[in-house]
Amino acid sequence: MLEASLAFLARHARWAMPLGLVAGLVWPALAAALKPVLAPSVVLLLLVSMLRVAPESIGAAFGRLALLGTTWLWALVVCPVLAYAAAALLALPGDLAAALTVSAAAPPLLFGAMFATVTGLNGGLALVGVIGGTLAAALTIPLLAAAIGLDLGSVSTLAFLLRSVAVVAGTAALAFAIRRMAGTARMDAHKTTFEGIGVVLMIVFAIAVMDGIAALAFADPGRLAAFVLAAFALNLTLQAATAGLFWRAGATTGATLAIVAGFRNNGLLLAILPPPVPPEIVLFVAAAQFPIYIVPSLAWSLYAKAASIDGPAKA
16 A cells, blocks of 8 residues: 555656645644755755665766766856856845855755656766765865855855765765675565655655745745745746757756756755755745756656657666
8 A cells, every 4th residue: 555655656757846845834723834854854865865766877977977066066166156157147136146155056956866867867966966966065065155245154165065975975875785785686665665755755844944935925025026036037048048058968858957956955954954954045935946846847848858869778
């Protein structure tokens, strides 16, 4: 029964994921109750992604490190600089400009690897892109934040990097141990189950991160609307620019890297940054969930079409 339910969620992920946003807004008490699981859900999502993607697909991705290195440079250095410049050009309010810049510098979304896989794109390339981008962002985010004068608390670049390495390395070790004990055949037989678990975690995260957002929507709807619109603009612009930049590497590769660069794991900032996280970052993390959960539902067929042009990699 449980496996059947998870399989159902996996098959209908396109429509199931936005339900978390709705639930978090409609039932604020539930959002408040789930808020303590924000950071753990991020780590569990990385674990499930590692268990879902085929090892051979991951190995093939390591043969394309030059391409991935270019992607990380583009996503983590060039994109936030462009976002900062665009915010200045548009004369956006200081808190929104800062949040937009840090969001553009955030590492790729952990669910991106699984999302790339279920739409037929290159899950291995996405997973290596996500992990490498997460580690690289530990170096780039504090430097960029310092450059624009954003206070990220007392965390140092070294501490930020060590925390990121601990999260990624510890999760990878656990995933390796589970895969080793379970065996390849059993893991492959439960791919859809892992996808369903991933969808559940995404829904839980969406509910939890909506804590306080309903109240803010009534208290300051203009500020929330501005952050949500900025989040949509950032997501769509980064995806379109990345797909165009890497399209010559193949439609599947271009679309995969668009997911890596366009969907950013703002939530990981909540797991890594020491409290108190600046309020504008917390608000943008919540605002960013709207495009993360809504855009895939609307653009699902576009990703699948890109995967069909030159064929998906084994994931």
